[in-house]
Amino acid sequence: MGSVRGFAFFARARRAHVLRNIMTTAAAALALCYFGSTQAAPLTELKLDYAYYSPESLVIKRNGWLEQEFAADHTQVKWVLSLGSNRALEYLNSRAIDIGSTAGLAAVLGKANGNPIRAVYVFSRPEWTALVVRKDSPIKSLADLKGKKIAATKGTDPFLFTLRALHTVGLSRDDVEIVNLQHPDGRTALANSQVDAWAGLDPHMAAAQIDDGARLLYRNVDFNTWGLLNAREDFIREHPEQLARVLKVYEKARVWIAAHPDDTAKIVSEESKVSLAVAKLQLSRNDFSHPQPGAQQIAALKAAAPILVDEQLVKSGTDLNQVIDALIDSKIAQPVIASNGAK
CATH class of the missing domain: 3.40.190.10 (Periplasmic binding protein-like II)
Known part of the structure; x- marks a missing residue:
């Protein structure tokens, strides 16, 4: 019985090895078709x-x-x-x-x-990314951001997230003041009350939550690309x-x-x-x-x-x-x- 079980195990291992070789060969063929040459x-x-x-x-x-x-x-x-x-x-x-x-x-x-x-x-x-405010901020909703300063890095997901979030309550870029700061500087500006909100980016956003007690004002995973x-x-x-x-x-x-x-x-x-x-x-x-x-x-x-x-x-x-x-x-x-x- 031991020899039979050993042979069965070897056969299964052999089939798995062959299957892996087939998958690898197929992947190489797909790459060759796409790239046109392996050189x-x-x-x-x-x-x-x-x-x-x-x-x-x-x-x-x-x-x-x-x-x-x-x-x-x-x-x-x-x-x-x-x-x-x-x-x-x-x-x-x-x-x-x-x-x-x-x-x-x-x-x-x-x-x-x-x-x-x-x-x-x-x-x-x-x-x-999410819109972040200080733990003691009076801002409770997106609508409260009208006329406020928001730190965001232009050309990034947090910046575009901010614009999309504002649009959900009928606001645009012209209704707020966007302060163009790189992500870590935005966190610092929020903590120092230089801005009212910040379009955060992890890990800086997670650090603001844990280390500064910052609050996520608006989250929407579907707006994170x-x-x-x-x-x-x-x-x-x-x-x-x-x-x-x-x-x-x-x-x-x-x-x-x-x-x-x-x-x-x-x-x-x-x-x-x-x-x-x-x-x-x-x-x-x-x-x-x-x-x-x-x-x-x-x-x-x-x-x-x-x-x-x-x-x-x-x-x-x-x-x-x-x-x-x-x-x-x-x-x-x-x-x-x-x-x-x-x-």
């Missing part, structure tokens, strides 16, 4: 951002996984800190980075205004194999985060210089289970896009549906995610 141009330096709002980037950077992935190629990995989507988009547009992390609607705004990018991966489905990993179109064209390998490492980090929540919180805490409690609150507001960009992101962004027209943030006549369709590229990540067994 990649040499890459001496890989430039990408890390951001406190992108836990995967912090995990990858801390563990040196990209450096390990490209060590045999002698490719130098250069990390650049993005403090917000606006910075990541600036770096992409100026070629300071090849790959950058942004919110979905911010990426739409950037592409609509000429930034040559495509969104190739979803690093999280977050609730990373997806966390997207974007690549410049010339990088996609010239280095398809290397981009696929970057996404493979992001997939490794995504799976690792799910399996190691405490270790992830520790890394986020140390990299972002926030308390462990703050890091855990931030992570609790992120869903990492949907890495594949596609129809879901397109639908969400098309629902959000009218704010860009209403607030005259894009050129008159811009076809934002066309911009969004061109932005979301589902094909690049598909073989990488499929070989990892995710959807």
Whole structure:
């Protein structure tokens, strides 16, 4: 009986091995069909951002996984800190980075205004922004913000979230004074009573809640657009194999985060210089289970896009549906995610 059970176990293991080989071969075939060639141009330096709002980037950077992935190629990995989507988009547009992390609607705004990018991966489905007031603030509703000062980083999800929130109560940008401050400076301005409200971004928003006792005045998870990993179109064209390998490492980090929540919180805490409690609150507001960009992101962004027209943030006549369709590229990540067994 022991030998029979041993043979059955070996047979199952053999079938699993064959299945994995089939999946890997299929993924490679999909990549070949999409990219057209497996021959990649040499890459001496890989430039990408890390951001406190992108836990995967912090995990990858801390563990040196990209450096390990490209060590045999002698490719130098250069990390650049993005403090917000606006910075990541600036770096992409100026070629300071090849790959950058942004919110979905911010990426739409950037592409609509000429930034040559495509969104190739979803690093999280977050609730990373809300409108924040001090714990002793007399402001109780969105309507109370009329005539008030709101700190927000222009060109980012929190800024666009603010405009959408104001529209729900019949207010526009002209009904408030928006003070353009980078995210951490907005938190400081709120704590020092220099502004009445702040369009927060995690982990700074979580820190304001836990450390300052700040209150979330308005939350709406549907107004938080997806966390997207974007690549410049010339990088996609010239280095398809290397981009696929970057996404493979992001997939490794995504799976690792799910399996190691405490270790992830520790890394986020140390990299972002926030308390462990703050890091855990931030992570609790992120869903990492949907890495594949596609129809879901397109639908969400098309629902959000009218704010860009209403607030005259894009050129008159811009076809934002066309911009969004061109932005979301589902094909690049598909073989990488499929070989990892995710959807």
